[in-house]
Amino acid sequence: MIVIGIDIGSVAAKGYIISSGHHHRTIIPTGWSPRDAGQVIIDQLLDASRIERDQVERIYVTGYGRVAFEQADKTITEIKCHARGIAELYPEVRTIIDIGGQDSKVIRIGEKGQVLDFAMNDKCAAGTGRFLQVMATALGLDVSELGHAEEPGQMQTISSMCTVFAESEIIGSLARGNPKGGIIAGLHQSVGKRVAAMVRRMGIKEQVAFTGGVAINPGVKRALEEELGTRIIVPEACQYTGALGAALLALENR
Amino acid sequence: MADYQQMWADLEMDLEKHDALCEVLPEAFGGIYLTQQDRPKGMDFYDFVVSEIHGVRPAEMLEHQKKGGKVFGTFCVYVPDEVVFAAGGIAAGLCGGSQFWVSGGEKVLPANTCPLIKASVGARLDKTCPFFLIPDMYVAENTCDGKKKAWEILAREVPMHIIDLPQMKRERDIAAFEAEIRDFIVTVEKVTGNKITAESLGKAIKLINNKRRALQRVYNARKASPVPISGKDALLVTQINFYDDPARAAQMANSLADELEQRIENKFGVFPDNAVRIMVSGTPMAIPNWKLHHIIESLGAAVVVEESCTGTRYFENLVDESASTLEEQIRAMAERYMKTNCACFTPNSARVEDIIRLSDEYKVDGIIDTNLQFCNLYSTESYLVKQSVTERNMPIMHIETDYSDQDFEQLRTRVEAFLEILRK
Ligand code: SF4
Ligand code: SF4
16 A cells, blocks of 8 residues: 655655655655645655555645645644654654744653643744744854754853844844854753743653654754753654654554 | 614714724624534524624613613623613623734733733723723623723723622622622612612512523533534524623523424434534633634534633522522522632632533533633633543643634644544
């Protein structure tokens, strides 16, 4: 059986195709149209695995763009998909921290990968990829550069939780001549604190995995580990966890 | 719609702004309500009231005033409407439920005030709601801090009577509330010029009790599976009952209940009988706040009960009708009102017990406990609610939201994920 899982996030769209043991995956920027992004993903996956559209049994779609995508046989929330994806990769995991472009989530999963409870950030951008995006721009960097540019030894703590205030705070900090690497470490700490508070509200249960686009950033992982006092697993393809989960659920027809 | 332009102009409303409001409401209502399948016929009346929301009932109230009658605007289910009706007055619940009014309230209130208070203050100050302009007096209460202070601002606009609501439930608190009712009687008698007697109060007690009984019938019908009425429709019935004429409100709710009972007999529902059944608990949803219900029901789950002031807290308890002297009646009213469990009381464990009892009675699969943003009382209490409910293995999720649409997608994801857990 051939199935596709697609995760259309606010920043990137990810796809996963499973066909008798072969896997292919792809990622593209979501851009303005989640629908178009979904189509491009399907085309790329079919191309890469040399499969025709009508050979595909089911397509499951998740992510914020899921509602706009009509070709879906089923739409499922990111929460359930991340849980399924992680259960496949790391069956020992009980807590998932997922930080994406516009929200962050904590998911408690059971032994069979079922969702037991979850929490999501409020409307505000603090503690999400968006926060880091804004700060990277203010520092004249690309968001992908932040992770390796931090200097935790020179940590400059950011006190504002609010994105707008934090932005002026780091601009001020730069102007006072504080080292950029220290400021970046402070930003990571701020995201870590925010998200760790959410994790603690639910209760930390090991093992802990970290998924979503922000998980690529080793600085945030470091900050989360310090805040939570536990080791955190970041899957090699952390961005694809949701798409993988969607594909697996499609395979299982659930 | 009949032409109410002159009436609105006479009320010195801001007609331009009001037109803007009148433009958006029908569209919102159409999308949220009229798209539902198999609605009970009995909903026609409520649809009509919404279609003339700033027309029909305000016109009746103005007519009443023309004949020398008085109108009292209220903001809380602890205000004893019986007193007003016993003196030949009209009481109408006014709480604002639209984002449209929030910015008006923000002109004078701190940003971290709940949207219900902002909208209520904004509706008055911006002069875009006839209900807020008609009353001869507002009857407000000392419940949460936000309201308490907002009344001081509104008191510069309109005569105000404040009921000092006790915040504990000891015998002396019930006695204190009795004294508040007595004071309220004096005020109402003064404003209306009518004396309240045991006879008129007795009649008013029956009048309001009958409305409560009718709503109880509608809600009882929601215990059935498949559920014969959507949560959105039931919520609308309660919302409109806050300001409709109580006798008509009872009549309409009763005939709706007749229809629902018939549906139950025919096993006819508006959701399949395996639909997930949700209880919404928490802060009130003033008209036209249908946001959360709409999200839940669009995802295929049925809201079968609201543990809120626009739900069971509004009508669950009755005033003892066997009381015959004013003295006894006032005591009976105090006892009835003090049975209502709002988070402004401490301790408020009876509310948690209510939630657990209702979840049994209505056979719910999960609870969505919600509060308006910046409502410190209910958001704090949500912690204890979650603890107690979880101990009984009942799934629960907490949502804090406001009147805006900004978090619509995010809420949809959260509710959907919650439903995925319930459906597994
Ligand atoms: S929530 Fe409390 S304060 Fe608000 S209307 Fe209800 S009883 Fe009154
Ligand atoms: S929702 Fe909360 S803050 Fe708002 S008026 Fe009611 S009790 Fe007060």
